[in-house]
Amino acid sequence: xxxxxxxxxxxxxxxxxxxxxxxxxxxxxxxxxxxxxxxxxxxxxxxxxxxxxxxxxxxxxxxxxxxxxxxxxxxxxxxxxxxxxxxxxxxxxxxxxxxxxxxxxxxxxxxxxxxxxxxxxxxxxxxxxxxxxxxxxxxxxxxxxxxxxxxxxxxxxxxxxxxxxxxxxxxxxxxxxxxxxxxxxxxxxxxxxxxxxxxxxxxxxxxxxxxxxxxxxxxxxxxxxxxxxxxxxxxxxxxxxxxxxxxxxxxxxxxxxxxxxxxxxxxxxxxxxxxxxxxxxxxxxxxxxxxxxxxxxxxxxxxxxxxxxxxxxxxxxxx
Amino acid sequence: xxxxxxxxxxxxxxxxxxxxxxxxxxxxxxxxxxxxxxxxxxxxxxxxxxxxxxxxxxxxxxxxxxxxxxxxxxxxxxxxxxxxxxxxxxxxxxxxxxxxxxxxxxxxxxxxxxxxxxxxxxxxxxxxxxxxxxxxxxxxxxxxxxxxxxxxxxxxxxxxxxxxxxxxxxxxxxxxxxxxxxxxxxxxxxxxxxxxxxxxxxxxxxxxxxxxxxxxxxxxxxxxxxxxxxxxxxxxxxxxxxxxxxxxxxxxxxxxxxxxxxxxxxxxxxxxxxxxxxxxxxxxxxxxxxxxxxxxxxxxxxxxxxxxxxxxxxxxxxx
Numbered sequence: 001x002x003x004x005x006x007x008x009x010x011x012x013x014x015x016x017x018x019x020x021x022x023x024x025x026x027x028x029x030x031x032x033x034x035x036x037x038x039x040x041x042x043x044x045x046x047x048x049x050x051x052x053x054x055x056x057x058x059x060x061x062x063x064x065x066x067x068x069x070x071x072x073x074x075x076x077x078x079x080x081x082x083x084x085x086x087x088x089x090x091x092x093x094x095x096x097x098x099x100x101x102x103x104x105x106x107x108x109x110x111x112x113x114x115x116x117x118x119x120x121x122x123x124x125x126x127x128x129x130x131x132x133x134x135x136x137x138x139x140x141x142x143x144x145x146x147x148x149x150x151x152x153x154x155x156x157x158x159x160x161x162x163x164x165x166x167x168x169x170x171x172x173x174x175x176x177x178x179x180x181x182x183x184x185x186x187x188x189x190x191x192x193x194x195x196x197x198x199x200x201x202x203x204x205x206x207x208x209x210x211x212x213x214x215x216x217x218x219x220x221x222x223x224x225x226x227x228x229x230x231x232x233x234x235x236x237x238x239x240x241x242x243x244x245x246x247x248x249x250x251x252x253x254x255x256x257x258x259x260x261x262x263x264x265x266x267x268x269x270x271x272x273x274x275x276x277x278x279x280x281x282x283x284x285x286x287x288x289x290x291x292x293x294x295x296x297x298x299x300x301x302x303x304x305x306x307x308x309x310x311x312x313x314x315x316x317x318x319x
Numbered sequence: 320x321x322x323x324x325x326x327x328x329x330x331x332x333x334x335x336x337x338x339x340x341x342x343x344x345x346x347x348x349x350x351x352x353x354x355x356x357x358x359x360x361x362x363x364x365x366x367x368x369x370x371x372x373x374x375x376x377x378x379x380x381x382x383x384x385x386x387x388x389x390x391x392x393x394x395x396x397x398x399x400x401x402x403x404x405x406x407x408x409x410x411x412x413x414x415x416x417x418x419x420x421x422x423x424x425x426x427x428x429x430x431x432x433x434x435x436x437x438x439x440x441x442x443x444x445x446x447x448x449x450x451x452x453x454x455x456x457x458x459x460x461x462x463x464x465x466x467x468x469x470x471x472x473x474x475x476x477x478x479x480x481x482x483x484x485x486x487x488x489x490x491x492x493x494x495x496x497x498x499x500x501x502x503x504x505x506x507x508x509x510x511x512x513x514x515x516x517x518x519x520x521x522x523x524x525x526x527x528x529x530x531x532x533x534x535x536x537x538x539x540x541x542x543x544x545x546x547x548x549x550x551x552x553x554x555x556x557x558x559x560x561x562x563x564x565x566x567x568x569x570x571x572x573x574x575x576x577x578x579x580x581x582x583x584x585x586x587x588x589x590x591x592x593x594x595x596x597x598x599x600x601x602x603x604x605x606x607x608x609x610x611x612x613x614x615x616x617x618x619x620x621x622x623x624x625x626x627x628x629x630x631x632x633x634x635x636x637x638x
Contacts, residue, residue, distance in 0.1 A: 179566060180499070180534060205527070207562055208596075212531030215499060230598065242598060243526055246605040247498060256630065262598055263627040277527075277596075279549065279561060279581055286565040308582040311575065 002249040005223045009043035009200070010036045010241055013064055014090055015226075015233035017047060019273045022062025028265055029064065030078045032229060035261035037085050039245065040252045043111060043224075045088040046072065050095045072108045086110040086137070093123045104135030111137040113170070118148040121156040125163050132165035139200060139224075141170035145186060146177040146288050157193035168224050169197040173213060176206025176236055176285035180216040187220045200224035203239050205231060206285025206294075208277050210239040215247065229258055230266040235291040235298075236281035274298065279307035287314055321568040324542045328362035328519070329355045329560055332383055333409055334545075334552035338592045341366060341381025347584055348383065349397045351548060354580035356404050358564065359571045362430060362543075364407040365391065369414045391427050405429040405456070410446050412439045417446065423454030430456040432489070437467040440475040444482050451484035458519060458543075460489035464505060465496040465607050476512035487543050488516040492532060495525025495555055495604035499535040506539045519543035522558050524550060525604025525613075527596050529558040534566065548577055549585040554610040554617075555600035593617065598626035606633050 012032050013024060029046065036044045047064030050056070063071050067089045076087065088111035104110065112131040116124030121142070128138045140160055145153055160169050171183075171190055178186070190199055201217040203210035203226070214225050227241035242262065245255040284294035293314070298304050331351050332343060348365065355363045366383030369375070382390050386408045395406070407430035423429065431450040435443030440461070447457045459479055464472055479488050490502075490509055497505070509518055520536040522529035522545070533544050546560035561581065564574040603613035612633070617623050 180531060181538075207565075208524070208527050208530050208559070211527050212499060219500075240527070240598075240601070243601055243605075246526075246601075256627065259598065259602075259627040259630050263625050267624040279559075279578065282559070282562055282565075283578075286562075305586040306582050308575065308578040311578050 003218070003223070004250075006218065006248065006250060007042040007224050008241070008244065008248070008253070009045060009088065009224060009226050010041045010085065010228060011045040011202070011226050011238070012036070012228040012232055012241070014045040014047050015228055015238055016275070017062065017064050018234035019232070019275060020062070021060070022047060022064035024062070024064060026074065028269070029075050031261055031265050033075050033085075034079045034081070035229065035257040037079055037081055037083055038257035039241075039254050040083055041085050041241070041245075043088050044085040045090060045113065046075065047089055049089040049091060049109075049112070051097045056095075067109075069102065069107060076108050088113055090115055091127050091131070093120045093127065096127065098127065098130035101130065101134050109136065111139070113139040113141055115141040115143055115172075117143050118145065118152050118156045121159055125159060125166070128163065129165045137167050138165055139168040139170050140166050141172050141200070141202065143172045144174040144290075145171065146173065146175055146182075150189070154189060154193050157190060161194040161196060166197060168200045169194050170200040170202055170224075171217070171222070172202045173204055173210075175288050175290060176204035176210065176281065177288040178203075178213055179207075179209065180213060183213050183216045184220055187217065187222065191221070198223050200226065202226040204233065204285070204291075205236040205238060205277050206281040206291070208282075210237070211243050211247075214239045214244060230262045232266065232269075232275050235275070235295055236277050236285065237275040278305075280304070280310050283307060283311045283314055289314065322537070322542070323569075324517075325537065325567065325569060326361040326543050327560070327563065327567070327572070328364060328407065328543060328545050329360045329404065329547060330364040330521070330545050330557065331355070331547040331551055331560070333364040333366050334547055334557055335594070336366060336381065336383050337553035338551070338594060339381070340379070341383035343381070343383060345393065347588070348394050350580055350584055352394050352404075353398045353400070354548065354576040356398055356400055356402055357576035358560075358573050359402055360404050360560070360564075362407050363404040364409060364432065365394065366408055368408040368410060368428075368431070370416045375414075386428070388421065388426060395427050407432055409434055410450070412442045412446065415446065417449035420449065420453050428455065430458070432458040432460055434460040434462055434491075436462050437464065437471050437475045440478055444478060444485070447482065448484045456486050457484060458487040458489050459485050460491050460519070460521065462491045463493040463609075464490065465492065465494055465501075469508070473508060473512050476509060480513040480515060485516060487519045488513050489519040489521055489543075490536070490541070491521045492523055492529075494607050494609060495523035495529070495600065496607040497532055498526075498528065499532060502532050502535045503539055506536065506541065510540070517542050519545065521545040523552065523604070523610075524555040524557060524596050525600040525610070527601075529556070530562050530566075533558045533563060549581045551585065551588075551594050554594070554614055555596050555604070556594040597624075599623070599629050602626060602630045602633055608633065
């Protein structure tokens with residue numbers, strides 16, 4: 001599949017950081033940055049840009065939850081190659097401070113992505129406007145549309161359409177719940193009610209469909225695609241960047257640096273933290289549930305593999 | 320997705336047996352049989368039906384490579400439930416003896432599936448005819464069409480069309496190489512050149528696409544779908560039966576017995592044998608290669624995770 005407008009965003013550090021509270025070493029983040037840049041991937045999301053506070057400390061929550069300019073510069077300066085991915089960070093509604101945001105020309109960050117639920121769309125769009133005012137490329141990432149009431153989702157999409165500060169409108173399969181036919185049906189809503197917006201997609205792999213749903217989105221005209229090295233990400237993880245680059249025929253991409261990062265770093269990392277499909281996450285995705293309960297089950301060493309029990313509990317058969 | 324003609328075939332023992340030379344315990348095979356029957360799955364393929372010989376012994380190759388009637392009856396008789404899957408076995412071209420085949424009414428087997436490459440289509444169809452003569456339901460499973468020359472594939476499809484003894488014509492993604500668009504393109508050939516045949520699909524999960532490609536086949540009118548419990552199968556494994564049953568809306572299926580088998584047996588089995596996606600198989604699928612080299616790499620403890628090296632070697636960059 002080749003389409004010139006297709007772009008890829010690596011969110012290895014940002015989504016992977018949800019597993020370990022953003023406690024990645026500089027060494028690891030530098031390796032990912034270099035691999036992603038060398039592979040020709042268009043954007044790299046390197047963390048969240050949240051507010052520090054007495055309870056929300058850097059020690060507990062890791063520096064890639066805050067993405068201070070100094071921390072970012074150290075990563076960026078560690079790489080001397082010519083091809084560079086645009087650096088992105090994520091905003092969460094209610095946990096950021098737009099007043100401290102540097103103008104884009106003074107920052108190494110080029111894109112700010114704002115994640116929000118349908119219910120918070122007004123707050124989300126306010127953040128997008130603040131980012132655009134400072135000169136950043138922007139996205140609004142509507143989370144968990146599979147759990148939204150359709151009329152509310154449509155209203156949110158209409159609001160996005162009326163907000164010129166939004167560069168990309170993201171469709172996010174937060175629960176890993178969608179099948180390809182549903183991807184098509186939901187994107188029809190997105191295209192109907194926000195026809196002027198470029199679209200993005202962020203999948204989760206609960207049912208082993210993150211990659212195939214990303215392909216379906218490409219077929220349906222989505223032009224900005226999220227993926228992570230080796231599929232790392234919360235719970236069942238995300239679309240594997242290496243599989244996606246293999247699929248895309250665009251000559252600007254070179255998949256080899258991604259495989260190098262996997263071989264050199266991800267195999268060892270898997271000994272410390274877990275991600276990827278298993279049947280607990282499969283049940284969670286099938287039932288269109290927040291992965292909270294599934295992650296809790298996976299952290300319970302005695303019951304982590306008891307997918308039958310988890311299914312029955314989830315279905316309420318044991319109540 | 321509900322379509323009354325849709326049927327599911329479990330090949331847990333037959334494809335899983337490729338990993339351990341069919342050395343599954345009776346206890347395990349009974350548990351799978353019971354789970355599959357209880358879940359309402361239409362067919363269960365319990366092994367291959369090959370010829371024993373001095374070099375090809377039962378000790379080395381496992382009883383589910385031979386599927387003697389006595390062995391099968393022991394499994395069938397261990398289950399007392401009312402819902403029963405039709406038992407199937409697989410024939411490989413060149414390794415079977417049709418003269419010893421019992422008439423279907425004297426056997427617990429109801430279906431014989433013949434696997435062959437495009438080049439062996441004549442031999443394959445001869446086997447199908449012999450099976451049909453004895454009263455069995457039949458399939459012809461054309462392996463590795465992704466590696467066939469199109470004109471040869473078309474000729475084979477035309478021969479299948481002219482063979483009334485074939486009940487199902489299978490499209491087999493042996494190398495886990497297909498993307499959904501290619502599934503559609505190949506099925507167009509199948510439907511054009513063998514228009515009277517009911518179609519089946521057998522996927523492999525090298526690129527995490529076995530399940531999604533099975534969905535694509537359903538959309539394209541395929542009515543017999545292969546899957547295995549927990550996705551067990553050679554290399555990257557197959558379409559996960561539990562995911563497929565979750566997807567299918569047919570009320571005849573009950574997924575819970577499948578999850579029970581996973582919880583009670585498959586988790587422990589994973590400690591002994593390996594299956595499922597990893598980036599070695601991903602490279603193999605992407606390059607449309609027989610999984611032989613990938614399996615060899617996975618069995619080399621020192622290099623099993625070196626996906627970057629494997630990619631370069633596969634691409635010939637190291638030559």
